[in-house]
Every structure is written in C-alpha cells, then in structure tokens.
Amino acid sequence: MTATASTVPSVARLFHDRVFASADREAFRVPEPDGTWRSITWGATGERVGELAAGLVALGIEAGDRVAVMCSTRYEWITCDLAIMCAGGATTTVYPSTAAPDVAYILADSGSRVVFAEDAEQVAKLRAHREELPDVGAVVLIDGTPADLPGNDDGWVTGIDDLAARGRALTETSPDAVANRIDAIGPDDLATLIYTSGTTGRPKGVRLPQKAWTYQGDALTKLDLVRPDDLQYLWLPLAHSFGKVLLSAQLAIGFASAVDGRVDKIVDNMGVVRPTMMAAAPRIFEKAHARIVTTIAAEGGPKAKLFDWAISVGRKVSDLTLAGKRVPPLLAAQHRVADKLVLSKIRDRFGGRVRFFVSGSAALAPDLAHWFHAAGVIILEGYGMTENAAGGSVNELSRYRIGTVGRPLPGTEIKIGDDGEVLLRSPSVMTGYHNLPEQTAEALDDDGFLHTGDIGELDADGYLRITDRKKDLFKTSGGKYVAPQAIEGQMLAVCPYVSQVVVHGEGRNHCTALLTLDADALQGWAANNGLAGRDHASLVTSPEVQTMVQGYVDTLNGRLNRWETIKKFTILDRELSLEEGELTPSMKIRRKDVEKRHQAALDALYTG
Numbered sequence: 001m002t003a004t005a006s007t008v009p010s011v012a013r014l015f016h017d018r019v020f021a022s023a024d025r026e027a028f029r030v031p032e033p034d035g036t037w038r039s040i041t042w043g044a045t046g047e048r049v050g051e052l053a054a055g056l057v058a059l060g061i062e063a064g065d066r067v068a069v070m071c072s073t074r075y076e077w078i079t080c081d082l083a084i085m086c087a088g089g090a091t092t093t094v095y096p097s098t099a100a101p102d103v104a105y106i107l108a109d110s111g112s113r114v115v116f117a118e119d120a121e122q123v124a125k126l127r128a129h130r131e132e133l134p135d136v137g138a139v140v141l142i143d144g145t146p147a148d149l150p151g152n153d154d155g156w157v158t159g160i161d162d163l164a165a166r167g168r169a170l171t172e173t174s175p176d177a178v179a180n181r182i183d184a185i186g187p188d189d190l191a192t193l194i195y196t197s198g199t200t201g202r203p204k205g206v207r208l209p210q211k212a213w214t215y216q217g218d219a220l221t222k223l224d225l226v227r228p229d230d231l232q233y234l235w236l237p238l239a240h241s242f243g244k245v246l247l248s249a250q251l252a253i254g255f256a257s258a259v260d261g262r263v264d265k266i267v268d269n270m271g272v273v274r275p276t277m278m279a280a281a282p283r284i285f286e287k288a289h290a291r292i293v294t295t296i297a298a299e300g301g302p303k304a305k306l307f308d309w310a311i312s313v314g315r316k317v318s319d320l321t322l323a324g325k326r327v328p329p330l331l332a333a334q335h336r337v338a339d340k341l342v343l344s345k346i347r348d349r350f351g352g353r354v355r356f357f358v359s360g361s362a363a364l365a366p367d368l369a370h371w372f373h374a375a376g377v378i379i380l381e382g383y384g385m386t387e388n389a390a391g392g393s394v395n396e397l398s399r400y401r402i403g404t405v406g407r408p409l410p411g412t413e414i415k416i417g418d419d420g421e422v423l424l425r426s427p428s429v430m431t432g433y434h435n436l437p438e439q440t441a442e443a444l445d446d447d448g449f450l451h452t453g454d455i456g457e458l459d460a461d462g463y464l465r466i467t468d469r470k471k472d473l474f475k476t477s478g479g480k481y482v483a484p485q486a487i488e489g490q491m492l493a494v495c496p497y498v499s500q501v502v503v504h505g506e507g508r509n510h511c512t513a514l515l516t517l518d519a520d521a522l523q524g525w526a527a528n529n530g531l532a533g534r535d536h537a538s539l540v541t542s543p544e545v546q547t548m549v550q551g552y553v554d555t556l557n558g559r560l561n562r563w564e565t566i567k568k569f570t571i572l573d574r575e576l577s578l579e580e581g582e583l584t585p586s587m588k589i590r591r592k593d594v595e596k597r598h599q600a601a602l603d604a605l606y607t608g
C-alpha cells in the first residue's frame with residue numbers, strides 16, 4: 001500500500017513546491033464587487049499564506065493543534081487552510097451554514113484552539129457558546145473590524161490583517177519559523193478533521209492524514225483528466241471532502257481556479273469566467289438541464305421542435321460514439337447543422353470552453369448524463385466519501401462509461417463484499433473517527449479496507465457501478481428490498497419539473513413518495529397551461545399539476561418492479577432545505593429526518 005503513497009510528505013510541502021515552480025502563474029481568480037475578476041498568482045498566494053502561518057505560530061499554535069475554518073468557499077478559505085497546515089496544524093472544517101450548537105460541538109470535540117470566522121454572523125455563533133469552548137484561545141475575523149463587534153472588549157476576536165502583521169513581525173526575528181514547521185510534518189500527521197454530515201445523530205470527525213491529500217494529488221495527476229492549463233470553476237463547499245480534494249489536485253497539477261461559493265451565481269459566472277472544467281453534485285446538472293428544457297418547452301412552436309430534433313440527432317451520434325461505432329455521413333451532416341443551431345448554444349451557456357464536468361457526492365441519473373453527452377458536454381462521474389478524502393474512482397476522458405463511477409484511482413483497491421458492499425483501501429483512507437474507537441472499528445477492517453456502506457458492482461473492465469447504499473436499503477412489509485435512491489434517480493430523470501424525491505415504504509405494504517417541484521420550471525409550465533400568476537403553493541395542490549405529475553409517476557411505475565411502484569405521492573409546497581434540517585450541507589437528503597418531519601403527510605398516504 002505504501003508503494004502507492006505520495007513521495008511528498010505533506011500538503012504544506014506540496015504547496016511550497018507549487019509556489020516555487022509556478023510563482024508567476026495564475027493560481028486563483030476571485031470575483032470583485034463590480035463583477036470583474038481579479039487574478040492572483042501562486043507567488044502572491046505563497047506570501048499571504050506564509051504571513052498567516054507565521055501569525056498562527058506567533059499566536060501559540062503548536063504542531064498538531066487543530067484550527068477551525070468557518071467560512072464560505074472563497075480565496076480566504078484556501079489561504080487560511082494552507083496557513084494552518086504550513087504552521088504544522090490541522091484544519092477542522094465547519095460549514096458556514098452549520099447551526100451554533102453544532103458548531104460548538106464540533107469545535108469542542110475537535111479541541112480546536114483558534115477559529116477563522118468569516119464575518120460577524122459566524123462570530124456571534126461562537127460568542128453564544130463561548131463557555132463550551134475553553135480551548136478556543138482566539139478567533140480570527142476574515143471580513144470586518146473586530147472593534148465593531150459587540151462584546152469584544154475581551155479581545156477574543158482579532159482581525160486577519162492583524163494576524164498577518166504579527167506573522168511578519170515574527171518572521172523578522174525568526175525567519176525560519178514556518179519553514180521549520182513544514183520540515184517537521186510527516187505523512188501520517190493529521191491534516192484535516194472533516195465532520196461528516198451523518199444522516200442521524202451527532203456528526204463524526206473524520207481524521208484525514210497528510211498522505212490522504214498528497215496521495216489524491218498524485219493519483220489525479222496520473223489520470224487523463226485535468227491539465228496544468230485548465231481553468232477550474234470552483235464553487236463546492238470546501239468544508240466537504242469533494243471540494244477539498246479539488247485543492248489537492250490543484251496543488252499537484254498547478255491549474256488555476258476561479259473561486260466563488262455562491263450557488264446562484266454558477267451559470268452566470270461561467271459565462272464570464274469561461275472555465276474548462278467544473279466539479280459539482282448532480283443537483284447542479286439537474287437544475288441546468290431543467291432550466292434549459294423548460295425554457296424551450298415554454299417557448300413552444302418551431303423553436304421547440306428544432307430543439308427536440310437537435311437533441312435527438314445529438315443523442316444518435318452520442319449513442320454511436322459511446323458504442324465505439326462510426327457515425328454515418330448523413331447523420332454526421334445533420335449533426336453539424338444541429339450543433340451549429342442548437343447544441344453549441346447549450347455549451348455556450350457554460351462559457352463555451354468546458355472540456356468536461358465531474359459529478360460526484362451522489363448518484364447522477366444516466367439519462368441526464370446522456371442528455372448532456374448528446375449536447376456535446378461530457379459529465380464524468382466519480383465516487384468516494386469523506387472517509388477516503390473523496391477520490392475513490394472516477395471516469396476519464398479517454399475511457400468513460402455513463403452509469404458507472406469509473407475505475408479505481410491508481411493505487412486504490414476496490415472490491416465487493418459478500419453482501420454487495422463496496423470495500424475500499426488506499427493511502428487516503430482515514431485513520432479513524434475522532435474519539436470514536438467503536439465506530440472506527442466498524443468502518444475499518446483488520447486489512448485496512450474501508451466499509452463504505454454503499455452497494456455496488458464491478459464490471460469485467462473494472463468500472464464500478466453504485467447501485468444503492470447499504471445504509472438506505474429498506475424492506476417493505478412484504479419482505480421485498482427496495483432501493484429508494486435508484487427509484488428517486490429515475491423519477492428525476494423522467495420528470496423535468498420534479499426537483500426532489502423521497503421514496504418511502506420501510507415496513508409499509510407499498511411505496512409512496514414525497515415530491516417537490518422546481519419553482520422556475522413550474523412557473524414556466526403554469527404560464528403555458530393557463531395558470532399564469534398563481535403562486536407555488538396553490539399550483540402544487542391544483543388538480544392540473546397533480547394530473548401532470550401523476551402522468552410522470554405512471555411512466556416511472558411502468559419501469560419498476562411491482563413492489564417498487566409509487567402508489568401515491570404528496571407534493572410539498574416548498575423545496576427541502578438545509579435550514580429546515582432536511583438536507584446536509586452537501587445537498588444530500590436527510591432521508592430519516594425528512595420522513596420524521598413529514599410523518600403526517602406520509603401517514604395520510606396510507607389511510608383510506
């Protein structure tokens with residue numbers, strides 16, 4: 001196993017080497033308030049990280065100490081994280097959306113000594129629980145002035161520029177302070193504590209060592225995927241392993257990233273930044289697809305007909321290409337016309353330069369991947385989890401199979417257990433859950449394999465297919481297993497208006513579903529069906545919308561086993577949300593929480 005580990009001992013060293021090799025090249029691009037983008041070099045990033053790292057040393061951070069970052073996805077998140085590691089510390093990641101009691105739990109459980117807080121709102125959460133945080137000696141404020149904060153007479157909160165100034169002062173007297181820290185970091189030292197969202201109970205701190213990230217950087221470099229001249233559009237939450245692994249790849253490969261964590265800005269920003277690649281959770285691709293097809297459907301007439309024709313031509317070409325077959329000349333000629341008039345316009349929505357997208361974090365519906373492929377947009381699906389620093393398998397540009405999550409990364413072993421569970425071993429597997437020896441022993445076996453809790457299959461060529469989660473399989477009272485995620489994925493693919501689905505049926509005699517509809521898409525449908533001007537809540541209960549959705553559910557049911565069919569459904573009047581505790585920060589549905597919260601609506605589906 002060690003044979004595949006990176007020869008670079010730490011993330012700090014990897015970063016240092018990158019700054020040295022690429023000092024004058026662009027590293028990051030950040031949005032300015034006036035809508036323009038500012039470019040920052042590796043050299044400038046190295047300078048900022050160096051002074052912040054020295055500032056942490058001056059604050060008293062010792063090797064191995066935990067320092068938390070509670071901030072949205074932006075350049076400052078990255079410099080803080082790198083500074084922590086260059087000071088020999090380990091980063092505890094906290095989503096800015098995490099509620100105050102959970103923040104307090106995570107900071108106390110991790111024993112974090114300093115916290116980088118994005119703004120006054122984040123500081124207020126810390127203040128509210130200060131007595132539970134005796135280990136937190138200082139808070140560093142990223143935006144704003146500490147003197148303006150209520151209750152800061154105690155000087156608990158320091159400004160980030162003050163920290164940098166302290167770092168510069170330290171460097172004058174001890175020029176090697178940070179370099180010595182970097183030299184001392186070994187591959188097994190703790191790099192990051194990421195708290196998994198956990199679908200029930202308290203979050204668990206996943207302990208990822210330095211070699212988890214350096215391995216990921218190495219392995220991704222070996223794939224036919226990202227190149228040094230790529231421009232990434234980075235929006236994923238960096239508190240999550242999927243976002244974080246992209247940073248390791250960036251340090252190892254040296255491409256540039258435009259960074260903006262605002263989800264509502266993705267498509268508009270892509271038109272301006274014109275990136276060559278982006279990674280995202282499937283929901284983003286579902287939304288983009290829904291927006292495009294419903295806009296066209298609402299326009300109707302010859303434009304919609306032309307669109308459908310172009311997609312069908314694109315699909316024929318896509319099917320032949322994916323099967324390794326030749327495209328006949330007539331179809332190729334039609335495809336040139338379809339591409340010019342329609343398909344290229346779809347690609348232009350994403351800036352027109354995208355070489356590929358990567359989808360991960362949850363299952364991507366194959367129909368959606370096929371639709372994008374028909375438009376000339378490649379979505380490469382990958383698979384992993386926080387417990388293995390996100391990168392387990394991925395499709396590559398020169399070899400990809402839609403419906404699979406690709407082949408194991410070089411140096412990662414994947415096998416299927418007797419009960420179908422995906423078992424994974426690599427240098428990036430966690431050393432364990434923080435302070436949870438029993439749960440660690442359940443997740444890691446004696447041979448070092450991580451038990452993922454996912455059910456999957458490997459085909460003859462080594463491509464992995466995730467068929468469901470062991471943790472989510474349920475049995476109806478008839479004793480038949482139902483794989484809810486597979487059905488939910490099909491429903492999303494069948495109906496462009498549905499935005500979220502929860503299939504329910506554990507211990508019941510048949511399955512039902514809770515659905516939500518995409519507000520924009522529904523308004524477009526309403527305008528076309530004589531219901532313009534009605535609000536979302538009244539639309540979802542209208543007989544017209546119920547009938548429309550029933551039609552799609554009937555189509556879905558036609559594709560399912562009898563025991564899997566959705567006998568009844570309820571359309572909720574709003575989307576499931578993070579605020580209501582129905583989604584994890586990485587936008588996964590908290591199935592059990594949703595079922596509990598909407599218990600009455602579900603029960604009603606089983607009466608009468």
Ligand code: AMP
Pocket residue numbers: 196197241242359360361362363364381382383384385386387405452453454466469586
């Ligand atoms: P997290 O630790 O939040 O990244 O969640 C990891 C889990 O997300 C995995 O164990 C899978 O259940 C799920 N997951 C990640 N990628 C995929 C994928 N491509 N297809 C299906 N499930 C996935």
